[in-house]
Every structure is written in C-alpha cells, then in structure tokens.
Amino acid sequence: MVARARRGLREELRLYLVAVTSLSVAFLCVGGALLATTNLSAAAERWGESGRLSVYLRDGARPEDVTQLRMVLEGLPEVASVQSLSSEDARGMFLEQSEVSSDLASLPAEVFPPSLEVAIAEGTPIQRVDAISERVGRFRAVSDVETYRSFFDRLGSLVTAGTNLAIVIGLLVLLCVFAVIGNTIRLAVARRRNEIEVMKLCGATDNFVRGPFVLEGTFQGAMSAVLAVLALGVLFTTVRGSIDASLAELMGTRAVFLPAWMLFAIIAAGAIAGAAGSALSLRRYLTV
Numbered sequence: 001m002v003a004r005a006r007r008g009l010r011e012e013l014r015l016y017l018v019a020v021t022s023l024s025v026a027f028l029c030v031g032g033a034l035l036a037t038t039n040l041s042a043a044a045e046r047w048g049e050s051g052r053l054s055v056y057l058r059d060g061a062r063p064e065d066v067t068q069l070r071m072v073l074e075g076l077p078e079v080a081s082v083q084s085l086s087s088e089d090a091r092g093m094f095l096e097q098s099e100v101s102s103d104l105a106s107l108p109a110e111v112f113p114p115s116l117e118v119a120i121a122e123g124t125p126i127q128r129v130d131a132i133s134e135r136v137g138r139f140r141a142v143s144d145v146e147t148y149r150s151f152f153d154r155l156g157s158l159v160t161a162g163t164n165l166a167i168v169i170g171l172l173v174l175l176c177v178f179a180v181i182g183n184t185i186r187l188a189v190a191r192r193r194n195e196i197e198v199m200k201l202c203g204a205t206d207n208f209v210r211g212p213f214v215l216e217g218t219f220q221g222a223m224s225a226v227l228a229v230l231a232l233g234v235l236f237t238t239v240r241g242s243i244d245a246s247l248a249e250l251m252g253t254r255a256v257f258l259p260a261w262m263l264f265a266i267i268a269a270g271a272i273a274g275a276a277g278s279a280l281s282l283r284r285y286l287t288v
Contacts, residue, residue, distance in 0.1 A: 027228030037162035065141035182281035221274020
C-alpha cells in the first residue's frame with residue numbers, strides 16, 4: 001500500500017504540489033495567529049507576575065509623611081521593594097523611554113509628580129494588591145495610586161480575542177483542507193480509473209483500493225503543515241530582532257516561538273484533516 005501511494009505521489013506530483021502550496025499558505029495564517037496569541041499570553045503572564053504600584057504623592061507632601069508611608073509599604077510582606085522617584089527622576093524616565101517632540105521635551109519637572117514605585121512580590125493575588133492600593137490611598141501624602149489593572153484587563157481581552165480568532169481561522173483552514181484534498185483525490189481517482197477497474201477485476205478489496213489514496217491525502221495535509229511551520233520559523237527568525245526591540249520597550253519581554261507541542265499539533269491536524277478529506281472524497285466518488 002505504501003509503495004502504491006509513493007507511486008501515486010510521483011504520478012500526480014504537479015497536482016499535489018498545487019494543493020500542498022495552497023494549503024501551506026492557509027496553515028501559515030493559522031501559525032501566524034497562534035504566534036501572535038502566544039506572545040501576547042507570554043507578555044500578559046510576565047506582567048502579571050511582576051505586579052507593581054505607582055503611588056503618586058501630593059504637591060507639598062511633608063517628608064515625614066512620605067517616610068511614614070514608605071515604612072508602611074516596606075513592612076508589608078507582599079512588597080518586594082520600594083523606589084522613590086522625584087519629579088526630575090520621573091521627567092528623565094519619561095524622556096528616556098518615550099520618543100517625544102521638542103515641545104514635550106521642554107516640559108518642566110513640576111508637570112511630573114513625585115512617586116513611590118512599589119514592586120509586588122510574585123504570586124500575590126490581585127485581590128491583595130487591590131487591598132494594598134486602597135489602604136495606601138488613605139494616606140494624606142498620596143494623591144493617587146495606579147495599579148495598572150485596566151491595562152491588564154485590556155491585555156487579557158486582547159489575548160482572548162486573539163485566541164478566538166486563531167480558533168476561527170483554524171476551523172476555516174480545516175474546511176479548506178477537506179475541500180482541496182478531497183477535490184485533488186477525486187481528480188487522482190479519475191485519472192487512475194482504469195487501474196482501479198483492473199484491480200477490482202483481480203479481486204482487490206475496497207480497503208486495498210482506498211488505502212493508497214488515504215495515505216496520499218495524509219501526506220498532503222502533513223506536508224502542507226510542515227512547510228507552513230518551516231516558513232513561519234524562517235519569518236520569525238528574520239524579524240525577531242525588530243520584534244524583540246519593540247516588545248522589550250513596550251512589555252519588558254522578548255518574542256517567543258510556538259512551543260513544540262503546538263507545532264506537533266499543527267502537523268498532526270494537517271495529517272488527520274488530509275486523511276479525513278481523502279476518505280470522505282473516496283466514500284462519495286470512488287465506485288468500488
């Protein structure tokens with residue numbers, strides 16, 4: 001059966017190359033969506049593990065009140081570290097991390113409020129962070145407390161939307177695999193009609209006739225996925241430098257490629273979809 005499938009692949013090479021090429025583009029779209037979602041999830045996890053608070057101080061806050069606030073924060077077991085930022089420090093950090101015009105660069109330091117940057121220990125529940133924020137906000141030296149909760153919520157919504165988009169694209173690709181490989185196998189069956197009739201006259205069973213076509217469909221699906229994974233790896237390697245620079249600036253993380261289990265799942269899905277598409281096509285169009 002394997003030998004006949006190999007012979008069929010050689011005889012229908014051009015036909016199968018067209019199918020594999022078109023399906024590779026479809027699998028590449030799935031891989032791209034999964035890659036984007038994976039990096040968004042990694043960024044969300046990284047930010048979730050490195051929680052922080054920005055405690056903005058009131059103008060004219062007394063030094064003894066600020067010292068008392070800092071002592072309270074440092075005494076909390078959930079707080080890993082506390083860093084004081086003056087108005088000048090905040091202005092310098094803003095100019096260093098942002099590309100701004102000359103008008104914004106000329107802003108005085110008074111525009112940037114002094115703050116205490118609080119690093120939260122890993123594993124601290126978000127409810128506890130909210131409780132600390134509420135407690136700190138009651139101090140008279142504090143004007144506002146930023147927990148970055150809204151940013152996490154938006155990032156989580158973006159990850160969910162990306163995951164849903166990847167699922168939809170994956171389902172569409174599976175339909176494409178069924179249609180493309182099914183039609184390809186139908187054409188191959190039509191071209192080998194005489195051979196099939198001779199085999200049936202010689203007593204060949206249905207499974208003996210169908211087997212090579214199912215293997216050919218499996219190979220097409222798997223090869224399409226493999227080519228898409230290789231192309232995605234080349235593209236990722238090519239643009240990784242610029243992606244790393246952007247992510248490091250925005251999220252503090254680096255770009256990651258798809259994990260091995262996900263790559264295997266894509267290839268396995270291609271093989272299974274190819275086998276299913278060819279089997280369904282044979283069931284309907286192959287007279288045995």
